[in-house]
Amino acid sequence: QQQVKQSPQSLIVQKGGISIINCAYENTAFDYFPWYQQFPGKGPALLIAIRPDVSEKKEGRFTISFNKSAKQFSLHIMDSQPGDSATYFCAASMKSGGSQGNLIFGKGTKLSVKP
Amino acid sequence: DGGITQSPKYLFRKEGQNVTLSCEQNLNHDAMYWYRQDPGQGLRLIYYSQIVNDFQKGDIAEGYSVSREKKESFPLTVTSAQKNPTAFYLCASSYYQDEQFFGPGTRLTVL
Helix, strand or coil, X not given: CCCEXXXXXXXXXXXXXXXEEEEEECCCCCCEEEEEEXXXXXXXXXXXXECCCCCEEXXXXXXXXXXXXXXXXXXXXXXXXXXXXEEEEXXXXXXXXXXXXXXXXXXXXXXXXXX | CCCEEEECCEEEEXXXXXXXXXXXXXXXXXXXXXXXXXXXXXXXXXXXXXXXXXXEECCCCCCEEECCCECCECCEEECCCCCXXXXXXXXXXXXXXXXXXXXXXEEEEEC
């Protein structure tokens, strides 16, 4: 029930295309859903995050779509660029719960954007 | 510059040795975390600390130990009891129940 399932494991997209990464969770107590971007040999960096009171959040070319009833959320990268090539992690936490904000991570998606 | 620093960047351990990974932050964050990252496994929580002189086990604490004597510092010791310590170790910090910021990581290799 604490798992966050992420798919696909890897993704290849042409430059200018749309990259879509999906995550699913079981625990309905999760109330914070961030996405992290990680380049090889570096620490993850927060990309964008959403709370379940909204169905979509957009920041530049990055959009999170959230479906509370299906317990799914996804990251869309519009106009994908070679510089977006990285590993992306979704995560979930209960900010108001007993785990005190501990993040549960998906296993990651390695995105390659071809020129 | 504010941020999280981890040292060393690369660390090599012989069988049976204990090694300590350093994590320092000057963001005035209350909480600090240690994660282990293995290929294809995502990030798994080792230990976390919400306040000074207090810390809690995460999902994979066996073979690891930590201390939190100062707000800015949260060192992780990988003991000889950890049978498969080769991994990328990430430290993070946050304000209480707020977004986590990660350090650059330490890559530990067992020789």
